[in-house]
Amino acid sequence: MPIAIPADASSVSRLPPGIYCPTVTFFKATEEQELDLDLHVKHMTFLARSGLSGVVLQGSTAEAVALDPEERKILISTAKKAFIEAGNTGKIIAGTVGAQSLREAIKLCRDAFEAGADFALSLPPAYYPSAMTAESIQGFYEDLADKSPIPIIIYSYPGVCNGLQLDTDLICRLARHPNVAGVKHTDHDVGRIARETAYFKANEMKSPFTILGGATDYLLGSMAVGGQGAITGMANVAPRVCMKAFELSLQGKHEEALEYAQAISQAEWGMGKGGILGTKYMTTWANSYPSESEIARKPLAICPEATKEHCKSVAKLIVDLERRLEKESWAGQNLGPTTVSNGSAKKSNGINNLVETVKDSLEI
DSSP: OOOOOOOGGSOOOOOSSEEEEOOOOOEEESSSBBBBBHHHHHHHHHHHTTTTSSEEESTTTTTGGOOOOOHHHHHOOOOOOOHHHTTTTOEEEEEOEEEEHHHHHHHHHHHHHTTSSSEEOOOOOOOGGOOOHHHHHHHHHHHHHOOSSOOEEEOOOOTTTTTTTOOOOHHHHHTTTTEEEEEEEOOHHHHHHHHHHHHHSSOOOOOOOOOEESOOOOOHHHHHTTOOOEOOOOGOOOHHHHHHHHHHHHTHHHHHHHOOHHHHHHHHHHHHHHHHHHHHHHHHHTTTGGGGGOOOTTTTTTOOOOHHHHHHHHHHHHHHHHHHHHHHHHTTTTTOOOOTSSSSSSOOSSHHHHHHHHHHHTTT
8 A cells, every 4th residue: 555655844744852762672681682572661661751752763772783674663663652651742763774775764664654653763875985975865865755654854973874974065955855854963063053053044944854963962052053952862861861951951041951961961971982882781770670681682792891880980960860850750841740739749550550551552
């Protein structure tokens, strides 16, 4: 059956500003290293109840290159259900990480749509970097946007694309496509965010376009020049802290926002030194998940002990802040506060009951 493609800007969903979490993927400690769906649902429920703006599945942080097509769809559908059950109105974004052809990228977008995703985050193919001219990259994204049933978010990440840079002029040309919704700048270039924001203010675009950073250690700086949030791995560790900094900045409460932003910067800088292994370990440790949850799919190794100690030392402050916000029943704008009239924390069904509800509905 043909899939309907948006014909004009009025039918395209806007990517809301905010904080999005590129989630890690959990595997069982077995020979086959199957998906640990129990823990995946628990983590999605934790993120949803924090009030995050949404999540990214099968991105770079999720070890997407090690996932098969069916696993990708399962991760999306379970996240979607967890957000619905938690009452979070945030967006589900699916990565097309690993696609090295237009054909494969289109298939991943269609699979994501069928599994319940709202947007697709797409890296440019970069296996043959010398052949990927600006014209080739523009053609790839425009052809993908023409055929994708969900809006495309450009993913600028030279670190995993053989150093391939998507310059400002290219981003601004692509933003004119009615099915291109935004960009994630994991090039960490605040100057680009400023230039693109200035361009969009001075030119009438055919579609809304959301500019997000690829981390939160420069969140306040990027928002000061027009950025609209971030897709950040730190949200696996402290989603409420990230959302709190974002919302305080939006409200102009810069001194209060700085308290949270400084804790984020310290932890994110330290976590980044450990790469994917450090991110996975810090997520496991901060949320008291089982120790085997830190394993990555082979051939990736276990996080070195020295890196673990470093992660714990730089993350203590942000984890303490996260637990404080949890105790206060604070949640981001996509969920709202969970308090009752006397100010005490609301006795909800709890994460464990929500997890069981999601698992039962999907027959996990």
